[in-house]
Amino acid sequence: MNDALKIGILYSTTGPYGSMGRDARDGAEFAIAEFAEASGCPVEPVFFDPQADLAAYLEGARHLLRAGCRHIVGTITSAARKEVIPLIEKHDGLLWYMCPYEGFEANENVIYVGGCPNQHLLPLFEHLIPRYGNRPYLVGANYVWGWEMNRLARELTANAGGEVLGERYLPLEETAVERIVSDIEQRRPSFILNNLIGPSSYAFHEAIRRLADRDAAFRPENCPVVSCDLMECELDDIAPGAAIGQLCAASYFDSVATSENTDFKQRIVAHYGAPRRVSSVFASAYTAVRLCVDAIVAAGGDEPSAVRRELHGKSWATPFGALNIDQETNHAALPFHLGRINTQNGFDVIASRPPLAADPYLTGRNKPALPKLRVVS
């Protein structure tokens, strides 16, 4: 390769999920800096910031493809991913998507480094229902992520012989959560599944905290608020202390005690000159960029089918541990961790599972698609 390899980076660093976009961008930049230092090969990131405007994602993808990027790392929301896929398909590029999402997708032109429901929601319910009961309350962001996660949650709850006590949706920037919280107060669920995103999620955590101060039944140890998309970089956006004790499922937490993660964090300290709390979005953007660049180097060029072949052929060392991308689904096998928010705005890992292969269409390729869960008293 004579010319610098160009990689498109497509994140919104402002707007309702800006703190995730900024951390993702940092993770991508760190990966590129680390690669350049180690290999001496120049990699040129081309950045585009759609500023959380859905229509601007398509424009961004077009700009990046025109600038010569066949590989684009980015998008956070499923809405944005769906927006750019047709264009990337048309130009035979490859999108490196690295956030947890609602599943029911397996595109040849996308590599999925984030998890799908059999990697987050299913193990999460297997953990929650026996411990807290089978009468959840579901809240979610008003788009496909929230809708589909809650539809699955409803199905899991019905399979467990339980009952969904309520289901409510809010736009990302809506912070008027009081009506939902008073409904929750009345219905008294076993736990609350939170698929809200951004400011609405932060406001919701704060309002639940106020409710718990009035009524101990709503303290996290009795009725936790459980998310699949909350991360370290967002905890500073929630009123101090408000989210302590609440739970979150993820494939990565800063506090995961593996040698791969310890090593990763040491390299981060060396790079930034100071420790920083690493979020799952930082780690997964880093991982997506490293996989992309390493596979391109191994393939001897950025032609997507050759890159995919390299990618599928082996196990990759990443901050998540050894990582495999399935050849049929293009999805990563990912570990499951359950974190509890601690007093230092980090997560204590309270349960873990080794890497689970993705089953985006819940076909039950690895085990019964939708488990029947029982409450054990």
Added chain:
Amino acid sequence: MKETPNFTGWHAVVLHREDGNTEKLIRQLRLLGLSATLQWAPLSAAGVPDIVIVDADQGFDDLMPWSGSTPTCPVVALLGSEAPGRIAWALAQGAGAIVAKPIAASAVYPALVMAVSVHQERKSVAERLQYLEERVRLRPLVHAAVEKLMQAHGVDEERAYSILRNCAMRRRLPMEQIAAFIVGGIEPLPEAG
């Protein structure tokens, strides 16, 4: 959608000449848990699979073993043409969903879900219709039994009808069947109680 559709273990027959489209389609079917057979020859009535995916651009009338638009399994049509004649052919085979060519992988799962749901709905509507037709066909019998009861008990039509209906309910039989017993004299006349 209450239950997540699951096609694991299903068998699909793809009636299409082998090309890039079928390669992409079969890859996606496997990923969804289906096994697939590709053939460009008429489907035998003995070998009807769980779902048929048929090329509506090239399809000809004897490709499907059923006659008319009442297939015995769900049908998805693959269509590149926009010609009304080809769309009509797809409809005539009973297709419940269309996947446009060139095939996008993301179009396959929604089409399967839709075709299966349309097939089930048609089946239950057909069954319901058959049941209602049978009841309409036997209506004169009910009428005859009502008349017999009116004469035997000296009651009006409404009263006779309710005697018949109560008897059918007690015996847990269709009214038409009770009526047939009464008209045929097999059954003693129910009391007007």
